[in-house]
Amino acid sequence: MVDTAAIRARYAAERDKRVRPDGNNQYIELSGKFDHYKTDPYIPVAPRAPVNDHVTFAFVGGGFAGLCVGAKLKEAGITDYRIIEKGGDVGGTWYWNRYPGAQCDTASLIYLPLLEETNYRPTEKYAHAPEILEHSKRIANQFNLYDKALFHTEVTGLEWDESVKAWRITTNRGDNFTAQYVGLGTGPLHVAKLPGLPGIEDFKGHSFHTSRWDYDYTGGKPEDLTLSKLADKRVAIIGTGATAVQVVPHLSKYAKELFVFQRTPSSVDTRNNGPIDPDWFNDMAGPGWQMRWLENFAAHFSGLGIPDEDLVNDGWTDIAKRLRTRMADIPMEELTPQRMLDAFEETDNEKMSEIRARAEAVVRDHDTAEKLQAWYRQLCKRPTFHDAYLQSFNNPNTHLIDTDGKGVERISEKGVVVAGHEYEVDCIVYASGFEVGTSYQRRSGFDAVGRDGVTLAEAWTGGMKSLHGVHVHGFPNLFFVQPGQGANFIANIPHNLIDAGKTIAAIVSHARAEDKAVVDVTREAQDAWLALLSTGMGSLIGGTECTPGYYNNEGHGWEGEGGIVMQGHPAGAMAYFNYIEDWRTNGNFAGLAFA
Numbered sequence: 001m002v003d004t005a006a007i008r009a010r011y012a013a014e015r016d017k018r019v020r021p022d023g024n025n026q027y028i029e030l031s032g033k034f035d036h037y038k039t040d041p042y043i044p045v046a047p048r049a050p051v052n053d054h055v056t057f058a059f060v061g062g063g064f065a066g067l068c069v070g071a072k073l074k075e076a077g078i079t080d081y082r083i084i085e086k087g088g089d090v091g092g093t094w095y096w097n098r099y100p101g102a103q104c105d106t107a108s109l110i111y112l113p114l115l116e117e118t119n120y121r122p123t124e125k126y127a128h129a130p131e132i133l134e135h136s137k138r139i140a141n142q143f144n145l146y147d148k149a150l151f152h153t154e155v156t157g158l159e160w161d162e163s164v165k166a167w168r169i170t171t172n173r174g175d176n177f178t179a180q181y182v183g184l185g186t187g188p189l190h191v192a193k194l195p196g197l198p199g200i201e202d203f204k205g206h207s208f209h210t211s212r213w214d215y216d217y218t219g220g221k222p223e224d225l226t227l228s229k230l231a232d233k234r235v236a237i238i239g240t241g242a243t244a245v246q247v248v249p250h251l252s253k254y255a256k257e258l259f260v261f262q263r264t265p266s267s268v269d270t271r272n273n274g275p276i277d278p279d280w281f282n283d284m285a286g287p288g289w290q291m292r293w294l295e296n297f298a299a300h301f302s303g304l305g306i307p308d309e310d311l312v313n314d315g316w317t318d319i320a321k322r323l324r325t326r327m328a329d330i331p332m333e334e335l336t337p338q339r340m341l342d343a344f345e346e347t348d349n350e351k352m353s354e355i356r357a358r359a360e361a362v363v364r365d366h367d368t369a370e371k372l373q374a375w376y377r378q379l380c381k382r383p384t385f386h387d388a389y390l391q392s393f394n395n396p397n398t399h400l401i402d403t404d405g406k407g408v409e410r411i412s413e414k415g416v417v418v419a420g421h422e423y424e425v426d427c428i429v430y431a432s433g434f435e436v437g438t439s440y441q442r443r444s445g446f447d448a449v450g451r452d453g454v455t456l457a458e459a460w461t462g463g464m465k466s467l468h469g470v471h472v473h474g475f476p477n478l479f480f481v482q483p484g485q486g487a488n489f490i491a492n493i494p495h496n497l498i499d500a501g502k503t504i505a506a507i508v509s510h511a512r513a514e515d516k517a518v519v520d521v522t523r524e525a526q527d528a529w530l531a532l533l534s535t536g537m538g539s540l541i542g543g544t545e546c547t548p549g550y551y552n553n554e555g556h557g558w559e560g561e562g563g564i565v566m567q568g569h570p571a572g573a574m575a576y577f578n579y580i581e582d583w584r585t586n587g588n589f590a591g592l593a594f595a
Contacts, residue, residue, distance in 0.1 A: 063092015488568025
């Protein structure tokens with residue numbers, strides 16, 4: 001029997017240990033003396049002449065968002081498309097994340113976009129990074145998205161020019177061109193961050209961020225994870241989130257000694273990865289198969305009406321199925337929002353108790369096993385799934401340095417200091433993630449200037465404001481491609497991006513068919529959408545009662561600076577996807593003004 005009161009008390013105590021008044025300011029940007037941490041180690045920057053032309057559609061970001069929107073526009077006959085990307089190729093997160101063990105933690109068949117359109121079968125249930133990057137290139141090649149792309153290029157200015165009904169775009173490469181439409185896919189997982197630790201610049205050994213993995217130092221390469229050069233090295237890894245869970249087994253295998261510095265343990269459930277059988281796939285993959293899988297997965301997170309069939313059948317859907325079973329036992333007259341939240345808590349407590357028990361069963365040292373247990377709701381932080389992470393701590397060369405929520409004290413010339421003890425190491429790997437809670441302008445590197453000189457920062461004073469998470473009043477012909485204020489389907493981000501691509505293609509096609517140059521959202525429609533979002537129960541992701549992390553703005557929540565950005569349709573992800581499908585196909589485009 002799970003003791004709910006005791007679990008709540010433990011969760012609160014663990015959270016309070018970790019809440020810091022500086023929130024996101026505890027991290028530092030990769031700039032100035034830390035510039036070397038963000039150098040592209042994969043493709044050299046090629047010289048080119050500045051671009052001064054006009055395109056129909058420019059998209060900032062070459063990750064899945066830019067690929068999905070570009071593919072759907074090309075399918076709609078809008079071919080004049082330009083990607084602007086700071087990396088040396090497409091892929092976004094998967095261009096930068098080439099660390100050992102990197103793989104998707106949502107099933108490949110729903111995570112990799114446009115599989116049916118590209119006629120591609122992933123090799124395994126959870127594809128690894130090299131395969132995901134290759135699929136990104138496959139999409140770009142098939143839909144001719146390389147045609148006008150600008151790589152190793154960062155936007156420095158984006159301003160609406162009313163006189164020509166277009167956006168003026170400037171970049172750090174001297175480009176100065178216009179685009180009738182602009183899409184922004186500057187998602188949260190591309191600007192790496194470092195912990196703001198005293199002495200971080202004093203370390204005399206080698207160091208790098210996981211998004212810039214130094215295979216020259218470790219040995220190996222993304223396709224061959226033989227990190228042979230670490231055989232005589234003492235390695236520290238700072239961070240135990242989703243990235244570290246994938247990296248640690250490889251460091252543990254090859255390093256002479258590995259120190260894993262932990263502030264907050266991850267929830268680590270079983271992965272059960274394996275190859276995808278070609279015969280099974282060929283029998284399954286009839287017309288419309290991927291959308292059927294996408295919708296089936298999303299439906300499991302939509303409260304009532306969960307489908308009987310579970311196509312993905314993994315750790316993500318497990319808790320949804322448990323919740324459905326518990327909901328079925330609640331009399332209809334008692335099915336209030338509060339009772340539903342209570343059922344969610346009860347189900348989550350059971351699941352997390354099992355995950356904590358797994359750590360006890362897998363890790364031989366009792367003290368280490370206890371410190372690896374996650375004391376928070378499963379969706380307080382990104383859930384992780386792995387079959388070798390916990391096992392790594394049974395290796396004699398691998399040491400968990402638990403800081404009891406305090407984090408690393410400082411970096412010295414020789415290594416890492418925790419609670420006054422210095423751990424001397426040859427190399428520090430920062431698995432400290434990416435900027436999420438910082439402002440949109442800081443992450444993108446520019447501030448869009450809309451009508452009448454109003455900046456996006458000014459328009460979003462007090463929090464993000466949009467219609468569907470896609471349109472912002474006063475910023476015509478500008479589209480945001482991200483989950484917030486739409487489906488907010490965090491369990492499978494690409495589903496949001498594919499859907500946004502369909503919506504944007506429909507809007508641009510309608511404008512062209514009606515010979516309209518400009519599309520904007522009315523303030524009334526934007527206000528009505530925000531009012532609708534506020535009627536929901538809020539997001540089950542994060543929350544200020546959770547242990548700090550990027551889901552809840554490091555424990556400070558999103559009110560004030562983030563507003564209801566982390567909320568979606570009050571009836572759930574599938575309700576949004578069904579709503580927006582009708583909205584973009586009925587021909588009315590309610591809330592938009594075409595001129």
